[in-house]
Amino acid sequence: MIQPRTVLVVGGGAAGNAVTILLRRAGLTVDLVEAKDDWNATAGSGITLQGNALRVLRELGVWEQVEASGFGFGSVGITTPDGTVLHVQDDLRTGGDDLPATVGMQRPRLQQILIEAVRASGASVRLGTTAEILDQDSDGVHVRLSDGSEHRYDLVVAADGLGSATRAAIGITDKPEPTGMAIWRIAAPRPAGLTRTDLAYGGPAHIAGYCPTGETTLYAYVVEANRDRAGIPPASYADEMRGLTRHYGGFWPDITEHITDPAKVNYTWFDRLLVEGSWHRGRVVLVGDAAHCCPPTLAQGAALSLEDAWVLVQMLTGSDVWDDALFQAYYERRIARVRPVVAASVQIGQWQLDGVRDADLPGLMGRTMTMLRELP
Numbered sequence: 028m029i030q031p032r033t034v035l036v037v038g039g040g041a042a043g044n045a046v047t048i049l050l051r052r053a054g055l056t057v058d059l060v061e062a063k064d065d066w067n068a069t070a071g072s073g074i075t076l077q078g079n080a081l082r083v084l085r086e087l088g089v090w091e092q093v094e095a096s097g098f099g100f101g102s103v104g105i106t107t108p109d110g111t112v113l114h115v116q117d118d119l120r121t122g123g124d125d126l127p128a129t130v131g132m133q134r135p136r137l138q139q140i141l142i143e144a145v146r147a148s149g150a151s152v153r154l155g156t157t158a159e160i161l162d163q164d165s166d167g168v169h170v171r172l173s174d175g176s177e178h179r180y181d182l183v184v185a186a187d188g189l190g191s192a193t194r195a196a197i198g199i200t201d202k203p204e205p206t207g208m209a210i211w212r213i214a215a216p217r218p219a220g221l222t223r224t225d226l227a228y229g230g231p232a233h234i235a236g237y238c239p240t241g242e243t244t245l246y247a248y249v250v251e252a253n254r255d256r257a258g259i260p261p262a263s264y265a266d267e268m269r270g271l272t273r274h275y276g277g278f279w280p281d282i283t284e285h286i287t288d289p290a291k292v293n294y295t296w297f298d299r300l301l302v303e304g305s306w307h308r309g310r311v312v313l314v315g316d317a318a319h320c321c322p323p324t325l326a327q328g329a330a331l332s333l334e335d336a337w338v339l340v341q342m343l344t345g346s347d348v349w350d351d352a353l354f355q356a357y358y359e360r361r362i363a364r365v366r367p368v369v370a371a372s373v374q375i376g377q378w379q380l381d382g383v384r385d386a387d388l389p390g391l392m393g394r395t396m397t398m399l400r401e402l403p
Contacts, residue, residue, distance in 0.1 A: 031056050032181040032349075035170055036150075037158050037193050039066050041329045042315025043186030044141040045336035048087050051148035053344040058180075059145065060172060062187070064155040066142055071134030072214040072293055073246025075224065075238050075323075078122025079399045080330035081130060083337045085122075092140045097132030098239040100223045108230030110277020115223075116389070121399040129224070129326075131238035131245070133214060158183070161196055163309040182349060183311045184339070186332075189298060191317035197308040203298040206322055208233065208376050209253035211268040212293045217245040218281040231274045233379040234324075237282065247272070247282045252380065253296045264292035297322035297376060301369050306361070307354035314339055319365050321372035324379075325395060331365055334403040364403055371395040 032055050036043045039061035047059045061067075076084070076097070084090050105114045118128035145152065153174065160171040167181045185193035189203050217239050226236040234250040249271045259267060265286050272283045286292065300320040306313040315332030342357050343349065371391050378386040 033179070034058075035060065035158065035168070035178070035180045035183045037183060037185050038062075038187035038191075038315075038317070039142075039145070039152075039154075040186060040188060040315065040332070041137075041141065042317075042332035042336050043184070044145050045083065045087055045333050046184050046186060046314060046340060047150045048141075048144050048148050049336060049340040050343070051150050053340065055344075057148075057150040058153070058178065059150050060153045060156040060158060062155070062157050066138070066154055068138055068142060069135050070138070072212045072291075073131060073238055073240045073244075074134045074137060074329060075326040076130045076132065076137075077118070077326055077330055077396075077399070078120045078126050078128055079403070080122070080333050081126045082122035083330075083333035085126070086337055087141075087144060089140050089144050090126075093130060093132065093137065096136045096140065096241070097130040098241050099127035099130045100239065101128040102223050104223060104225040106225050106227045106277055108227050108235070108275050110227075110275065110279065112225070119393075119396045119400055121396055123400075131224070131240045133240050133244060133246070157187075158193060158196075161193070161311060163311065166310075168310050181310065182343070185311060185313045185317045186315050186336075187317055189300060189316045189320050191313070193311065194302070194313055194317050197311045199302055199308065199313070201300060201302045203300040203320055205253060206297040206299050206373055206376050207253060207380050208250055208297040208322065210248050210250045210295055210297065210323070211264070211271065212246060212248045212295070213268060213286055213291055214240070214244060214246045215282050215285040217241070217243055218278045221245060221278050225277065227275055227277075228379060232271045233376075235272065235275050235279070237278065245282070247286075250297075250376075250379070256294065256296070259294065262289050264289040264294055267294075268292050299369060299373050301366060303362070304358075305355055306358045307351075310349070312339065312354050312357070318361075319369055321369040322376045323372075324375040325368065325372045325392065327368050327372065327399070330399075331368060334364070335361055338403055361403070364398070367398065368395060
């Protein structure tokens with residue numbers, strides 16, 4: 028009897044969870060290790076999922092839960108800082124006409140849905156655990172985990188995020204770089220009548236926006252130039268965010284009155300990362316933020332990570348030979364899509380940072396989203 032191939036997935040975020048679910052469906056033996064004891068089940072405020080992300084979530088078998096848990100909509104508004112709507116643009120359905128253009132949802136709920144799907148897949152999961160030593164040969168990888176156990180795998184998938192220790196361990200020296208912008212985020216009640224994302228460019232922040240995440244919830248965000256995080260006491264986070272949002276009109280006064288608890292406000296710098304040349308070394312391959320990261324100006328971070336997982340598993344399960352040629356083909360297929368999205372996301376942020384008012388923002392966004400309508 029032929030033994031199924033064995034895979035270690037390092038990291039239990041969107042990419043790692045997706046890889047695990049899809050590999051288990053194909054009958055492979057999968058171990059998933061996640062550094063956080065709580066599997067990041069409560070982290071984050073909200074997330075904007077565009078059609079190309081929804082397409083992969085449907086492949087994972089969780090679309091019905093996502094649809095029931097989130098808020099679907101099909102347009103984005105551009106407003107002045109005082110709330111005057113200048114333009115409403117229909118969003119492209121990048122996942123196809125049978126899926127919404129966009130679904131907003133609470134990030135912890137999405138993670139919980141994926142956790143449940145991983146558990147149901149029968150994968151072995153070790154929380155509070157990392158991969159400490161990777162010793163490769165031509166046929167596989169001998170791994171020592173932080174719990175002291177040792178295992179051998181046919182493949183290791185590095186899905187351990189932007190600061191990936193696995194990426195560094197296999198000699199890929201690329202590191203994330205700040206783009207010069209930072210974002211304040213909070214989950215809050217959704218005012219009556221708020222049924223889509225609106226974006227205000229200008230005012231005291233570069234960008235102020237919100238996204239409905241359910242019948243009664245949203246997440247709101249403001250983007251400014253990044254500051255030394257050590258100089259911003261966490262106890263002042265609500266005051267800092269409110270100091271920006273109180274200058275915006277429209278729905279913002281209703282949102283601002285709920286920005287009171289600093290523990291519910293998240294502050295993060297925008298980073299960019301794009302590993303060029305290849306995303307593997309031997310039998311260790313990168314997916315998601317471990318290989319690329321872009322500012323959320325196009326809301327494509329999770330979508331690109333989910334696409335990586337889908338494409339990689341398609342290629343793994345469609346080939347009898349796992350070798351450099353296969354993993355390089357995976358990179359070539361993904362880099363052609365990821366590179367322009369990262370570039371466009373960074374460019375949009377840079378235009379805002381530089382105060383460029385005659386930039387072709389709609390054109391760049393439209394061209395990029397049109398590309399994403401194609402299968403990854």
